[in-house]
Amino acid sequence: MDTTTSPTQGLLPQVTHARNPGMALDLDWVAAVQANTSAIERRAATLPGRRSVKKEFQAAWLLKAISLIDLTTLSGDDTAGRVQRLCAKARQPVAPWMLERLGMTGLTTGAVCVYHEMVETAVRALEGTSIPVAAVSTGFPAGLSPYKLRIMEIGESVRAGAKEIDIVISRRHVLTQNWQALYDEMAEMRAACGDAHVKAILATGELGTLRNVARASLICMMAGADFIKTSTGKEGVNATLPVSLTMIRAIRDYEARTGFKVGYKPAGGIAKAKDALVYLSLMKDELGHPWLQPDLFRFGASSLLGDIERQLEHHLTGHYSAANRHAMG
Known part of the structure; x- marks a missing residue:
């Protein structure tokens, strides 16, 4: 891919680091990548019990x-009204009285993620904010539509106003070890995004092994991915701690080798506030403070926000409210 473009071009408002320009495919590096599954699983099993934050410290982490x-x-039954309500929630994710008591102002979600058909609706609903619209693309979730149409879909979403594009890779390239094909596909999708940032969805639940996850992560970063993302949320197995540990260590290795930071997005199955705390502690431990900012870390979620609201209300009042009092739209 062409890496002559300045790496700082096309930065989103919240991005403060140089954008990953990618690099030439290094198959020797890819072949050297291994994953010690038993060690990764042992480490992941210890994570929920290793960090415990309470009271005002927990509230701060949840914010x-x-x-x-x-x-x-x-969803197949998304409507303009549903997306508009979701965008209103993104602008005001927590009840004003709670934010006032917590001393927090200006809080929004990191982005709103929708299908292409709803991009323009979301862009209009978020006017006047810095909240970007992310569009899932390239034949999401299976990624099996004609290749030319997948590339065209990216362009349509960018023209509609999407600032982030969540693309799905062709899993068969990973399963057949066709690393050149995966690299070329990712590089062309990155180029089609232009200034929009690209999140590469690996669909890790369908890749077979953690070694495949590690190698696919590395190749997507070599081809210029701004983020690597676990899942579409539609697979039988989505974000897990072993997969996350594998992917973020690939991110760490890539930064050590190239100097460029790549973001991480776990998606699917993260619905509880306690799960979010585990992921935040994992990012802090493995990658450090920069990966606790929205330019380098996102949760792909919907119901997670509702549970966080319930926990914050409990912190303030001592009582849990009903989940239906914290609807998303």
Whole structure:
């Protein structure tokens, strides 16, 4: 891919680091990548018990988590009204009285994520804010539509106003070890996004092994991905801690080798506030403070926000409210 473009071009408002320009495919590096599954699983099993934050410290971490959510609706029955309500929730994710008591102002979610058909609706609903619209693309979720149409779909979403594009890779390239094909596909999709940032969805639940996850992560970063993302949320297995540990260590290795930071997005199955806290502690431990900001970390979620609201209300009042008092739209 062409890496002559300045890496700082096309930055989103919240991005403060140089954009990953990609690099030439290095198959020797790819072949050297391994994943010790038993060690990764042992480490992941310890994570929920290793960090415990309580009271005002937990509230602060949960407010941080809200700022990292890609508030998402990806249903066949999505309507303009539903998306508009979701965008209103993104603008005001927590009841004003709670934010006032917590001393927090200006809190929004990290982005709103929708199908292409709803991009223009979301863009209009978010006018006057810095909240970007993310569009799932390239034949989401299976990625099996004609290749030319997948590339065209990216362009249509960018023209409609999407600032982030969540693309799905062709899983068969990973399963058949066709790394050149995966690299070329990712590089062309990155180029089609232009200034819009691209999140590469690996659909890790369909890749077979953690070694495949590690190698696919590395190749997508070599081809210029701004983020790597676990799942579409439609697979049988979505975000898990072993997969997350594998992917974020690939991100760490890539930065060590190239100097460029790549973001991470776990998606699918993260519905509880306690899960968000585990992921935040994992990012802090493995990658450090920069990966606790929305330019480098997002949750792909919808119901997560509702549970975080319930936990914040409990912190303030001592009582849990009914989940239906915190609807997403």
